[in-house]
Amino acid sequence: xxERLKPKPxxxxxxxxxxxxxxxxxxxxxxxxxxxxxxxxGARKGLRTPQxxxxxxxxxxxxxxxANGAAAGIPAALxxxxxxNNTNINTLTPLLQSAQLIVDALGATIAxxxxxxxxxxxxxxxxxxxxAKRMKNESIKTPFKETLAYKNKAAAKAxxxxxxKKTKAPTATTTTPAATAPAAAAATTSATSAGK
Numbered sequence: 001x002x003e004r005l006k007p008k009p010x011x012x013x014x015x016x017x018x019x020x021x022x023x024x025x026x027x028x029x030x031x032x033x034x035x036x037x038x039x040x041x042g043a044r045k046g047l048r049t050p051q052x053x054x055x056x057x058x059x060x061x062x063x064x065x066x067a068n069g070a071a072a073g074i075p076a077a078l079x080x081x082x083x084x085n086n087t088n089i090n091t092l093t094p095l096l097q098s099a100q101l102i103v104d105a106l107g108a109t110i111a112x113x114x115x116x117x118x119x120x121x122x123x124x125x126x127x128x129x130x131x132a133k134r135m136k137n138e139s140i141k142t143p144f145k146e147t148l149a150y151k152n153k154a155a156a157k158a159x160x161x162x163x164x165k166k167t168k169a170p171t172a173t174t175t176t177p178a179a180t181a182p183a184a185a186a187a188t189t190s191a192t193s194a195g196k
Contacts, residue, residue, distance in 0.1 A: 027098050027099055029095065035092065118154070124147060125150075128141055128144045128148060
């Protein structure tokens with residue numbers, strides 16, 4: 001017998017409890033302005049990234065280089081360039097972390113504000129439609145043509161999304177060996193009988 005795949009249950013509750021943002025509100029990049037660069041989209045692909053034990057390597061080099069660097073054939077200028085680059089990374093990393101906190105807070109704040117604006121627009125459209133219906137006067141809607149069309153477009157999109165979710169039937173089915181065994185046995189019997 002074929003087994004049907006069960007649809008994933010819909011999320012019943014999304015926690016949208018807000019908390020007051022307590023992170024940085026300003027970020028001064030003036031000291032690192034000369035280091036900042038831009039890259040084309042996708043240009044980071046293939047760039048090397050640090051492994052988890054980079055701190056151990058840098059600690060080792062700080063001890064090994066003064067005493068053994070020359071004997072190992074490592075140019076002093078190369079190690080100096082490495083330490084300068086590492087200092088730059090250590091300066092830039094906290095700035096990036098602060099920037100990400102600010103970006104996340106701005107994104108969350110805008111997302112909630114946009115959601116509230118959509119709700120408010122729906123309430124305005126509902127008021128217009130309700131008044132026009134109650135007053136039996138369709139001309140009340142005329143000054144709000146764009147607002148009503150906007151709300152109707154959003155409602156139509158939501159209906160379309162829900163309809164698509166409901167009409168998507170599971171495509172993968174599985175059959176059990178028990179279901180296929182009698183058919184296979186019948187086919188074998190039939191072939192044996194035909195050969196006699």
